Amino acid sequence: MNKRIAVLPGDGIGKEVAKGAVEILQAVGERFGHQFSFAYGKIGGESIDEFGTPLPDETIQLCKESDAILLGAVGGPKWDQTPAHIRPEKGLLKLRKDLNLYANLRPTMYYESLADSSPLRKEVIQEVDMLIVRELTGGLYFGKPSERVQHNGEDAVVDTLYYEKAEMYRVIKLAFELARDRNKRVTSIDKANVLESSRMWREIAEEVAKDFPDVKLDHMLVDNAAMQMVMNPKRFDVVVTENMFGDILSDEASVLTGSLGMLPSASLSENGPFLYEPIHGSAPDIAGKNMANPLAMILSAAMMLRVSFGLEEEANEVERAVNQVLDAGIRTSDIASFGSPHTSTSKMIDEVKAVLLDNEAIM
Ligand code: NAD
Ligand code: IPM
Ligand code: MN
Numbered sequence: 001m002n003k004r005i006a007v008l009p010g011d012g013i014g015k016e017v018a019k020g021a022v023e024i025l026q027a028v029g030e031r032f033g034h035q036f037s038f039a040y041g042k043i044g045g046e047s048i049d050e051f052g053t054p055l056p057d058e059t060i061q062l063c064k065e066s067d068a069i070l071l072g073a074v075g076g077p078k079w080d081q082t083p084a085h086i087r088p089e090k091g092l093l094k095l096r097k098d099l100n101l102y103a104n105l106r107p108t109m110y111y112e113s114l115a116d117s118s119p120l121r122k123e124v125i126q127e128v129d130m131l132i133v134r135e136l137t138g139g140l141y142f143g144k145p146s147e148r149v150q151h152n153g154e155d156a157v158v159d160t161l162y163y164e165k166a167e168m169y170r171v172i173k174l175a176f177e178l179a180r181d182r183n184k185r186v187t188s189i190d191k192a193n194v195l196e197s198s199r200m201w202r203e204i205a206e207e208v209a210k211d212f213p214d215v216k217l218d219h220m221l222v223d224n225a226a227m228q229m230v231m232n233p234k235r236f237d238v239v240v241t242e243n244m245f246g247d248i249l250s251d252e253a254s255v256l257t258g259s260l261g262m263l264p265s266a267s268l269s270e271n272g273p274f275l276y277e278p279i280h281g282s283a284p285d286i287a288g289k290n291m292a293n294p295l296a297m298i299l300s301a302a303m304m305l306r307v308s309f310g311l312e313e314e315a316n317e318v319e320r321a322v323n324q325v326l327d328a329g330i331r332t333s334d335i336a337s338f339g340s341p342h343t344s345t346s347k348m349i350d351e352v353k354a355v356l357l358d359n360e361a362i363m
Contacts, residue, residue: 143160178238182238258335
């Protein structure tokens with residue numbers, strides 16, 4: 001198979017982990033006889049420094065011409081004071097919007113080998129298998145106006161939460177479709193006791209549910225959901241929610257697996273290309289130290305193989321290699337038990353590659 005992959009490493013640990021995903025995909029290509037070509041584009045802070053904008057047209061063009069996109073992470077303290085419209089994060093948001101990547105799939109699962117990496121008890125997290133479907137191109141993130149204003153002589157500010165019915169409908173429908181192939185349960189999360197947008201969201205969820213009699217729908221308020229997610233995470237199968245709630249709950253959900261450094265994601269549109277990125281950020285506190293966990297990014301590449309290219313066996317093999325490395329006790333510091341030995345980003349990547357190519361025993 002011949003595929004062209006756009007790689008946007010971005011800032012901070014984005015660069016370190018994107019390198020890992022590319023190496024793993026190269027190993028997959030080598031083992032299974034696929035031709036993957038990689039074309040690099042700039043995004044985020046690095047792009048602001050070079051072009052004065054967080055998302056140059058060339059990068060958008062490159063993405064549109066590619067079969068799939070891998071993204072590391074954007075942002076960092078260097079650009080925290082730049083004007084709102086040229087912040088690194090704006091580049092990522094614009095890319096999601098330009099490519100119409102309306103649904104962000106964030107799977108969270110239990111790894112037996114990481115049971116001790118989570119601060120939660122094993123009985124709580126055992127067998128967790130949850131898929132958060134986050135709306136990605138609407139809501140507070142994109143509503144206009146979003147600006148400082150003067151009101152009655154006072155400094156004030158406005159952010160706007162705007163959704164069209166069709167935007168809610170398509171992502172909720174996708175969640176139901178995905179639930180059909182899983183445990184047939186959808187939990188729709190909202191704040192319908194306060195927000196009109198949530199009341200509309202809830203109505204639409206009920207409407208969609210009528211077309212899926214085999215899938216059970218329940219609703220939960222977001223504050224309760226944040227609590228349930230750590231109290232009783234096994235009750236969730238597919239979770240569907242609007243943009244900002246999904247952002248917050250998915251970082252929380254990473255604690256069920258053990259670390260933010262473990263959670264991959266896929267962002268889907270109607271027609272592709274799709275984008276794959278870890279859910280974590282550029283981690284300025286550990287950037288440049290060869291400490292980041294590359295597995296969220298590597299698992300995102302596995303999602304790419306499965307979802308964009310239909311390469312199920314190849315995706316399974318990457319996931320199997322990750323599991324084998326974890327089972328062998330190889331850990332970056334975020335998943336190492338306190339005080340126990342840990343390895344570097346590059347060594348972790350090498351280990352996964354070695355298992356994948358089957359040519360070196362795990363140390
Ligand atoms: P973060 O996700 O970058 O880091 C949060 C914490 O998790 C940090 O302690 C970090 O060291 C740790 N962490 C994250 N990924 C890790 C990994 N792979 N391995 C080990 N530890 C990991 O969130 P933050 O610190 O709130 O944000 C930093 C910057 O990243 C901000 O500029 C933010 O806007 C940006 N950000 C970008 C994305 C993205 O590009 N998709 C996502 C989230 C945050
Ligand atoms: C994420 C990030 C982004 C978001 C930021 C960087 C815009 O937190 O991908 O989860 O909030 O969507
Ligand atoms: Mn986030």
